[in-house]
Amino acid sequence: MPASRIEAGVRTFDFTAQEFSSPFVDGARPTPFWSYVPGLLPLMRVRRGEPLRVRLGNRLSEHTSIHWHGIRVPNAMDGVPFITQKPVYAGETFTYEFTPPDAGTFFFHPHCNEADQVGRGLAGLLIVTGDETEPFDDDIPVVVKDWRIGDDGQFLPLYTPKGASRAGTFGNIRSVNGVSQYRRNVPAQGHVRVRIANIDPTRIIEVGVEGASAQVIAIDGNAVEPFHLDSWRMGPAMRLDLAIATPKPGESLRVIDYAQAELYTLAHLTADDRIAPARRNPPRLIPSPIPEPDLSTAIAQSFVFGASSGPLGEYIESLDPNDPLTAIILDTLCAGPQTFWAINRRSWPNDGHRNLPPPIARLSAGKSYKFTLQNATPHSHPIHLHGHTCKVLSASKRTIPVHYADTVLVTPKERVEIAFVAAPGDWMFHCHILEHIETGMMGYIRVA
Numbered sequence: 196m197p198a199s200r201i202e203a204g205v206r207t208f209d210f211t212a213q214e215f216s217s218p219f220v221d222g223a224r225p226t227p228f229w230s231y232v233p234g235l236l237p238l239m240r241v242r243r244g245e246p247l248r249v250r251l252g253n254r255l256s257e258h259t260s261i262h263w264h265g266i267r268v269p270n271a272m273d274g275v276p277f278i279t280q281k282p283v284y285a286g287e288t289f290t291y292e293f294t295p296p297d298a299g300t301f302f303f304h305p306h307c308n309e310a311d312q313v314g315r316g317l318a319g320l321l322i323v324t325g326d327e328t329e330p331f332d333d334d335i336p337v338v339v340k341d342w343r344i345g346d347d348g349q350f351l352p353l354y355t356p357k358g359a360s361r362a363g364t365f366g367n368i369r370s371v372n373g374v375s376q377y378r379r380n381v382p383a384q385g386h387v388r389v390r391i392a393n394i395d396p397t398r399i400i401e402v403g404v405e406g407a408s409a410q411v412i413a414i415d416g417n418a419v420e421p422f423h424l425d426s427w428r429m430g431p432a433m434r435l436d437l438a439i440a441t442p443k444p445g446e447s448l449r450v451i452d453y454a455q456a457e458l459y460t461l462a463h464l465t466a467d468d469r470i471a472p473a474r475r476n477p478p479r480l481i482p483s484p485i486p487e488p489d490l491s492t493a494i495a496q497s498f499v500f501g502a503s504s505g506p507l508g509e510y511i512e513s514l515d516p517n518d519p520l521t522a523i524i525l526d527t528l529c530a531g532p533q534t535f536w537a538i539n540r541r542s543w544p545n546d547g548h549r550n551l552p553p554p555i556a557r558l559s560a561g562k563s564y565k566f567t568l569q570n571a572t573p574h575s576h577p578i579h580l581h582g583h584t585c586k587v588l589s590a591s592k593r594t595i596p597v598h599y600a601d602t603v604l605v606t607p608k609e610r611v612e613i614a615f616v617a618a619p620g621d622w623m624f625h626c627h628i629l630e631h632i633e634t635g636m637m638g639y640i641r642v643a
Contacts, residue, residue, distance in 0.1 A: 197232045197239060205246040205292070208239065210261070212283075212305075212317060213254035219368055219375075224348030228316040229255065235373035236319055236338050236394075243298040243325035243483075249291045251283055258282035261291060262306040263321065264432060265416055265584070265601040268293045270620025273581055275306045277548040278621050278639060282307065297483035297584065298326035299416020300390040300434045302338075310364075310396055310629040314343065314353035318394050326418060329478045331438070332385030332471040337377070337450060337462050339393045339400060341366025353396075359630035360535045362574045363397030371461050378463045383444040385471020386478070388412070389437045389462065391450070393429045396629040399454060399575055399604070402427050402435060402461070406448035409439045410477065417584060417599035418480035426453055430577025430604040432627040438477035441466045485584045485599055486616035488563035493614050496556060496564060500578065500605065500626065501571035503635050504540045534635040536572075536626070542635030543625075555638035560619040567612055570605040576631065577604045578611075580640070581622040585613040602627055617642045 199208045210231035217235070218225050231237055231251075241247055253259050260283055262274035272293045276282035283289045304318040320338050343351040343366045351367070358364030371377035381387050389409075393400055403426040410421040413436035427435055442448060443466060450462040534542045538555055558564060565588070568578050579602040587600050591610040605611050625637035 197237050202248070205248045206241055207248045207250070209250050209252075211252040211254055212259050218348065219342055219344055219370070226342075226344050226348045226350065229312065230316050231319060235316055236340065238320045238322065238336060240322045240324060241295060243295055243323050246294045247292070250288060251291065252288045253283045253285055256285055258284045258307060259305045259312060259317070260289070260307055261303050262581070263291070263293070263301065263303050264579070265299075265301040265434070266293070266321070267296050267582060267584060267618070270582060270622070273620070273622070275581070275623055277551060278623065295323045297416065297485065298323045298481070299413055299418070299483065300392060300436055301416050302392050302394050302432075302434070304394065306623070310354045310633055313394070313396050313629060315350060320392055322390065323416070326413075326480045326483065327478050328481060331388040331478055332382045332441070333387040335379060335381070335387055335389045335462065335464070336372065337389055337391045338372050339391065339398070339461060340370055340395050341398055342368040342370060344368055354630055354633065356533060358397070359533070359634045363628045363630050365397055366395070369459060376463070377461070378465070380467040381441050381464045382469040382471040383441055383466035385441050386474060387439050387441055387464070389439055389450060391429070391435045391437065391461065393431055393433050395431050397431060399428060399430045399577075400452040401454040402429060403451050403453050404437065404439060404448060405451055406446070407439050407442055409437045412436050412438045412477070412480055414598045415584070415600040415602060417485065418482045419596065419598050421477070422596060428454075428604055430575060430602065430627060431629070432577055432579055432602045433600075433604065439464075440477070441471070444468050444470070483584075488565070488586055488614040488616050490563070490565065490614060493563040493565040495567070497567040497569065498555070499539055499569045499571050500576050500636060501537055501540070503534045503537045503542045536631050536634055536636035538624070538636060538638050541638060543632075543637040545634065552638070554621065554641035555624065556640045558617040558640060558642045560617055560642050563614060563616055565612060565614045567610055568603065568605050569610045570607055573607045575604055575606045576626040576628065576636065577602050578625070579627045580615070580624050582618050582620055583615045583622065585615040588612040588614060619643065
């Protein structure tokens with residue numbers, strides 16, 4: 196956990212984006228990963244309503260920033276270079292200051308060259324406390340992130356044209372909390388809070404629990420009326436908090452990813468000889484003060500997430516991903532920066548931010564809006580709106596509870612409805628498969 200201090204009543208952290216080195220697999224050669232502090236995937240814990248200051252220094256060879264994903268920050272603190280702030284160039288510093296208005300499970304990462312910077316490890320978990328009526332018997336972060344590392348310890352290409360034009364480029368080494376097999380002892384016969392954060396650039400997971408009963412208690416950090424977990428699909432950037440009833444001493448439970456044919460254990464938890472205090476039900480969570488949209492007056496807008504409007508995007512969308520020639524075609528066509536994706540047939544330009552496009556929507560601060568998100572592609576897209584926590588109302592292909600979230604997974608050919616109260620600023624709106632951001636599926640919404 197990064198060290199912090201109190202300066203004039205403000206919780207203060209010092210971060211420096213830089214390169215470190217560590218083997219990712221036992222016996223493997225060291226890998227030059229990136230982090231804000233020594234060690235992988237730092238964890239910050241702060242209190243809701245406590246003023247926060249983070250000083251970011253940059254020792255990388257390229258500019259960077261920090262986006263506080265899911266936190267309703269003032270627009271100037273949102274961490275988007277060229278939109279909300281000047282980039283933090285090599286050798287420079289930038290100070291983020293805000294007071295978290297909501298409690299829950301969040302994370303942070305750069306918002307520039309994301310596939311490469313996040314792929315190399317530049318990200319961390321942010322837990323904002325203050326939503327529990329009483330403490331759980333344990334509080335367990337489960338941070339999911341894959342890595343693309345060769346036998347020589349060096350990173351494999353973190354962006355590939357084939358991956359960017361499809362579902363993304365997947366890692367070859369899976370990890371939770373920076374290790375390949377995450378195990379932990381927990382108190383027996385109690386209730387533990389498990390905070391699952393999918394911060395992978397690409398992977399969609401399907402979370403379930405074996406060996407114990409589990410309830411969903413928060414989605415994207417936002418408290419929900421608890422409901423039994425069968426399984427829950429999580430795209431990149433999504434979080435899920437579970438209350439799990441632990442077994443008797445010596446017995447184990449597993450948090451599982453069911454998304455692939457070969458199941459992957461996200462966390463293996465074993466009950467030890469600590470007997471938790473008797474409690475019939477897990478502690479309840481206190482909802483955050485999220486503005487409630489007025490659905491009777493909400494202004495409707497629709498957004499289609501699809502292939503880019505140019506001939507290259509349409510041609511690539513028609514290629515067979517199982518054809519061995521597809522990779523050769525893509526490598527030949529896509530030697531430089533490419534655009535594959537769009538929102539409402541408008542693609543974010545891949546020109547180094549030399550020409551920022553106009554906003555894809557203009558809203559009025561304080562008014563309620565209802566967005567229809569339509570996926571016109573054969574791939575799932577986790578859609579994230581900066582600066583807002585949205586009420587997820589419905590999905591055309593799934594039965595989901597009404598809940599609040601900052602990132603919503605829209606499956607192929609599906610429509611999802613969300614509603615929110617607009618906050619002032621220029622807010623990014625994009626898919627959170629990072630290669631999709633870099634190849635067009637991004638825009639911003641101007642709220643004045």
